[in-house]
Amino acid sequence: MDDTSDKKPSVNFIEEIINTDRANGKHDGRVHTRFPPEPNGYLHIGHAKSICLNFGLAEQYGGKCNLRFDDTNPAKEETEYVDSIMEDVRWLGFDWEDRLFYASDYFQQLYDWAVQLIEQGDAYVDSCSLEEIREMRGTVTKPGTPSPHRERSVAENLDLFERMKNGEFKDGAHVLRAKIDLASPNMTMRDPVMYRILNAPHHRTGDTWCIYPMYDFAHGQSDSIEGITHSICTLEFENHRPLYDWFIQKLGIFAPQQIEFARLNLTYTVTSKRKLLELVQEGHVHGWDDPRMPTICGFRRRGYTPSSIRKFSKETGVTKFNGVTDLARLENSLREELNKTAERRMAVLNPLKVVITNYPEDADEDLLEAVNNPENPDDGVRQVPFAKEIYIEQDDFMEDPPKKFFRLGPGREVRLRYAYFITCHDFVKDDDGNIVELHCTYDPATRGGDAPDGRKVKGTLHWVSAEHAVEAEVRVYDHLFTEEDPNDVPEGGDWKDNLNPESLTVLTDAKLEPSLGDAEMGKNYQFERLGYFCLDSKDSTAEAPVFNRTVSLKDSWARKQKQQQNKKQGKKKG
């Protein structure tokens, strides 16, 4: 075949490494990854990318992916987080089967390995204080100086380390250090701490241990024990790779390969655990699963689908370049899916009453047929009741509309979706000048939304019959921050200064078409012309439904308005 138009599927740099390894028969071509969260917080969208990468690679190569909790610091870790992390990984659509592990499972093995290194003369007990050790480590430009305890005998080290384990010392009295190179240009190789004394109960091992291994002495060996072939982590561990390899080599155990990639950064989003915690604790959001949070549980409650997050993650790609991904890509991934799958409904968020003056007072029930999803005819149709009094969106009427406004205004005719053409001939204002009611006439000949005489209207509005409406609360969300980079603050400012005061708008007077009274929890609906919505899993009840706006529909009218506003402002400034 001379068909050269077939494009090779592009592979990212990690797949390239794996392909090479498999071609060379390394590990018999086996691919085994792991997702290793520390159970000290909730998973966020950045973790989602790592989960998709690790589980995705395993799937792709017919391998396995473990879930392993990196629980080496009892001071910070809690069972509450373990449970939420498992729930989130499962929700994203991944399965670790019987491979649920904890670094704490390996504490005894790790201890034995530490003893081995002491015996080999590769580790020593240092009895200096934290401050002294820090000082003697030197700086990035100045080499460190050896601790006075660096040359202790093997016997003395063994004795001291055992007594550390036996709980004879208080926190901070001694540490176990690897004996590597105090002059190394790589700071992590300057005799890193392997074990510290922490007289604290562990969420799994209880009071069994009072010394705990550091990340560097636990992670690589945990990978090794589990037979991990490709240990994927983020860029900030690049400097740790020589140490990762050093421990494995000195111990003479199975050698996984650490590979670093760039973590996900999203516009209008913070993902630092510390900052997320601060948002929750200071009440800037209502908990970890607040739909404005970039946590996985936040996205879930907001109405995001696992598949949209997986697709986003895949399309964002894997590189070593530390960039910022546009939040619009995640929104696009969701819209693309929901456009195909979400059933359409009509709902009015900011109601404006409309009286159809020529509609009969005593009309029989007037049921109109509405398509559930024009993108998927199999979803069928439903009936929507029409009546003399209806609600439309306040935004859909202007007393003095500009030329390109296609909606309702005095003397204008529009279509009510699936219903009738109506013409506005009067409106009522309250004492404050707000428009509170419209008087319109309808054309009975246009029932269903088409004019037999062929006349056209520019605008089509959604509507809800007043007497049939289901009342609901609707929560409309916007970016949590006003700046693309929330950390971009003027001198002396704080990142929280960039919090968007309008990130949550609660609409308490929404009117929904009757069928939404039976809305299913966990199902996404498109409210026509508005966006995608779902029932709130926490606050919604049968008597008082609460909907979250997951994401808006694209709105080229709103964009046009914004443009014009900006133009006006520009002229004023100029």
Place this chain on the structure above:
RNA sequence: UGCCCGAUGGUGUAAUGGCAACACACUUGGUUUUGGUCCAAGCAUUCUAGGUUCGAGUCCUAGUCGGGCAACCA
């Protein structure tokens, strides 16, 4: 002023020494009973300077800029 890593449209990625491609965003136009969807068009001196080569986004050297590293955190 040490070491490590990186640099391709506004953004994220592709091109594996041979015509810089895709997606998102943005702009313009078309279709439309959702100002949605869909369709079409527009949008780049591949950070700089040298070098290797018939040929460099890709390889080499130097520079510039950006990120990471001096927790008994992970």
